[in-house]
Amino acid sequence: MRTILFAALSAAVSTSALAQAEDPNLWLEDIEGQRAIAQVKQWNAATEASLTTMPGFEERRARALKLLNDPNQIATPDEVMGDLVANHWVDADHKRGLWRVSPLSAYLAGKPVWRTLIDVDALGKAEGKSWVWHGANCLPPEYQRCLVSLSPGGSDADVVREFDLAAGKFVEGGFTVPESKNSVTWADRDTLLVAMAEGEGTVTRSGYARIVKEWKRGTPWSAATKVAEASESDIGISPFAVMDGDIRRVAISRNVGFYAARVSMRAPDGHWVELPIPETAIFDAVVSGQAIARLVESLGQLKPGSVVAFDIAQMLSGQKPEPALVMEPTKSQAIEEVAATDNVLWVKALDDVSGKLFALRRQPDGSWSSKAMPLLDHSTVHIAGTADKQDIAFAAVEGMLSPTTLMSVDSTGKAATIQALPAQFDASKFSVDQRFATSKDGTRVPYFLVRRKGDSRPTGALIHAYGGFRAAQTPTYLTAQPYRSGPLGLFWVEQGGAFVLANIRGGGEYGPAWHQAALREKRQNSFDDLEAVARDLIRTGVARKDGVAISGRSNGGVLVGAAMTQHPELYSAVIAGSPLLDMKRYSHLLAGASWVDEYGDPDKPGDWAFLSNYSPYQNVRPGVRYPPTFFYLSTKDDRVHPGHARKMAARLSADGNRIYFHEYMEGGHSVGADRSEDAMRAALLWAFLTKEIGSGAD
Template identity: 30%
Template sequence: MTEHAPADRDRIVDVLHGVEIADPYRYLEDPDDPRTQAFVQAQNAVSRPHLAGLAAGPAFRQLTTTLLTAPRRGVPWERGGRYFVVANPGDLDQDQLFTADSLDDLLTAPRLLLDPNTLSTDGTVALTAARVSPDGALLAYALSEGGSDWQSIAVRDIATGLDRPDRLTWAKWVAPTWLPDSSGFLYWRYPAPATAANDGAVGSAALTEAMPAGELVHHRLGDDQDADTLVWSDPEHPEWMAGPWVAPDGRWLVLTTSPGTDSRTTISAHRLTTPPDGTPVAIDPSPVVVVGELADAHTVVGSDGDQLFLRTERDAPRGRLVRVDLADPDAPWTGLVDQHEQDVLVDASPTAEAFVLTWSSDAAHRIELVDRDGASLTWPDLPAPVAVLAVNTRANSPEIFVGLGSFTAFSRQYRLDATTGYQPELLAPPGDRPDLPETVVQRRSGRSADGTAVPMTVIRRADLPAGPSPTLLYGYGGFDVPILPGFSALFGAWVAAGGTLAVANLRGGGEFGADWHTAGMLHHKQRVFDDLYACAEALIADGTTTPEQLAVHGRSNGGLLVGAAMTQRPELFAVALPTVGVLDMLRFHLFTIGWAWMSEYGSPDDPDDFAVLHAYSPLHRLREGTRYPATLICTGDHDDRVVPAHSLKFGAELQRCQAGPGPVLLRIDTRAGHGAGKPVSALAEEHADQLAFAAEYTGLVPRG
């Protein structure tokens, strides 16, 4: 077992709802505490050389680097007659934004519009949002630094490539949403933290402190940020946030509001007016209430005059498409596409004459085309099983762009057009990409503790025999998020090296509709963990793997999943890879945006919720003298979503408690956050370290 200097332990004990809770590592919650800084340095001083010396390290570094540096291109979109795409020749840390006056030019000779790689020396400034004005003249774009969720917003003239004076800071969550006359946009901002630097730099306090109420504001081009006007806020309930949608015809602003990460929403609409004197669009402050009760999930699809189209779960937990009359919102809604008997309506995108519907069918996607009255139209078959990565359409255009992906194959982009009968045109790939081995893909299931069948996808190389082999089991199980077959360099590298991959579709996720989600949230969270154990036990029972060959991996809420699994069932796994995980379930709500997760987890301040949270909180389930799996805990010091204290405290206590031979390592990235915007080079290193660690302690010897 790898030796670590024991971390300081303070005598801090809280009494919560009559229960004494020791918290000896609370100082690790403060990134500026000298003991925290010393702890981080000491952990990396042990983990870095250990990881560098793993036998499979060179093979996985080559594999992950090859996969992550392959040329890549996103799904194109059009605005104002111009075409745009995010792409990367392969060797850049951050993706670039390109434009052209035609689709052919975009694919063959695009013009570089924005290159984040020039904005920092270490590749840690990332483009997090790019929204083109309706007239195609201006780009509002958001940047983040060092992996933080904080964003700064700027505006660029597309013709000249020069930035305008507009510069907005302390923004999060909502991408700039243009008004129809391109005179300005809406965005979500917070007050500058008291410790913020004058230049808007993100200090350590801004990465940990609980956030106050935010506000949706309207920025007019050319104004100082101080002049931005309030559109929506709820200071009495800071957990509530609003997402804006603007009708392409300029008639309506629609706000979708919800508390924190709750998938249920309310909806209100504000009429937009264009004054006759040519002054910018005005927002009527008086709302038209469309959905006033927080009971179901609703998302805006599009509009036609005063007719608003919604994807709704009202009376349809798997989703349906309806039309609402904003002139009479209390009238019965008109159903256009009914709930499917099995599949989940994930999304709907409007074109000039139709809707492109994306359905989740057994945790993969299929696409359907219907007219504006919901009747099916002829639509070609696209490859399956896949995940739809993006559908880019415009309400006044017959053109459709679709991106498809799968677990171990690079993404593909298609163009379809109503004028040509929607025949799919496969867009040329952005360059030569490495060949990946042929795979065998199977859908299997385990039987959870309450008898529920839990599906999973199992993938291995086709040229390798079936039988027990090192296996990576991945899961998430929360926040209504579906785990679908999108490409992952980590997954692709593991399978290419000869390992078996199992991706579980656990309750709490969004693969099978609202009922599947609610069955794994709040007081039902233990079901998610039981679902994972069912998948693991099924893989062992059918001869796919053995406990000595099984690694479990998850990120964020999936990191909580791994933490719960390794503390509840340590004998089931050889390796645990909790990444940026939520591991202290009694204090998660006290940092940055953590209070937004109480709609999913419950509140530690509520005695009934506390009992449930305390029972499974990974940090509080650790027991000295227990044989835990070999564990590699990964986090980033700029993670202001799941603050690194979760991983630091859990790692310190796990090292104290570990009685097994497996090492417990903490890998702490500097200038890195929750994952978004991480430089390609850093991501390749992280993936390689995780896979080499998993290989070392499951017995995988990478194949050629």
């Protein structure tokens, strides 16, 4: 099943005299406040005035836009619907995209024949809305009716509307779920399961929906009946459905913690059964009557990180079946993605951060056979989609110097190229290496290094890292590194710099243990890992002592914020995108309460004791000179509050530190509602790095 991500509701900001005294920048948490927006516009203007006049800026902005809008793009299979493939396509003429379908046979032959269903730009213009595409959920096996999700301005909140695939238009009088942090799925053609945040009494402390209702066609929402409820202290609740061959299994996930969920499934007689699957396990898919999950903790003799199977029929009858081992990773592996077709389980694993794909089948005796798929070694592999009836997986394969190739793979190992992108730059000029740094506690930390061939003098180095939420950072083509900064990595190495992707602890590069090693009170390990990579680059002569820049986005904002406040002498420039920085107030802002399992609860003295040691905002010290910092974010981010970046910028600049600040009015947590804004950001960041740490070996 697709991972269900919850987004946040706006939280009220405390403006008491006591709070203002403790934090004089609290007014910047007023997201749309007149005073706060005026300050944002002033910072934006100053940043643009400083950087857009840099020689080479306009050239790189235009080139970034051309690269991002390159018509040679992979048309990814967002969903295979029977004999159709659906795709959301964005290009220079369609900034918000086209939702379209092609016959599967033509797509597999590499010659898709597209039929446009929704032109998102045209729809927004006609309806006077700044619509951003959030996806579609079409009801199998007919795939005639779809639930289309559209976000106004790119926030996590969206509107869900019923669409007739055959007619190619929205259903007049059909289902419409109003703007909210919605989670909606089909129970059947005339029934929806809806979790909607409707205000007081319907949301958890984290701001997510806490009630699932069953809504019948032709009845008002007020007549919808409650079928499940989470407590206020839970993270949230959401319905979903998966296909098990020809059987549609409808379920509800109650997230009792950020890393804990209890899944209930509807039995054939209509009643709901909570499945006896460990709540810390990750429910991934169903295949051959088995519920597939990844273990985060040991279960009997089964090790963390293993893929296991639970018999669905037995569970729905009230039994507690013993789990069967499907796949156990080696010490160097982590199982990162799991998907299912009618008869095959597809597993993508990382092996020292290189991707591998396996096809597994359940045998008559209940065991599982496994076959490695013949894909390019030392590459990033991503399961881009599946075709259920054909038992085909679509695998996207790429590397830092290798453009993406989309392949179809069947369970026998037969692979065919659907589409291979041409190179966007001359890769022969560059080299890519995987290296390992040693952290303070002796842990080997991998990182990927790209630079010009033959360069041996120390240069400016840009390190991008994340280090949290089990999210592995795998190498992708250099025109899309680092995340949401487009071709910044390419621009940097072309002029003689080094680009580094660091696989620090907190991510999922080596399974649950790698994540847990930087969880809560162990967070310092991720900062130490980043420091180890930086010092290794200096020690080995890759980076100048005054030429190390660091970049992080979202959770990566905590990382780079802590890094710069702990070692201001080590880092010479900092990029913080949509950053989390105020760990004292984070749990009271937007989605923050849902992350206490990752960071700890600052309202508990014991947790604040370790959070206060690194919280970037609270650790800015008067009189200390911090590296120049570029903050980029969005006013419409309803996941990480824009107040984090605003307040950090205010605190740093008040003491004379150089800050650059760029806040888009739209775009949500991803920042930037279209590629023209992404191109602008790539050029601004290039100009920032060039201005602050120079280029090449100078």
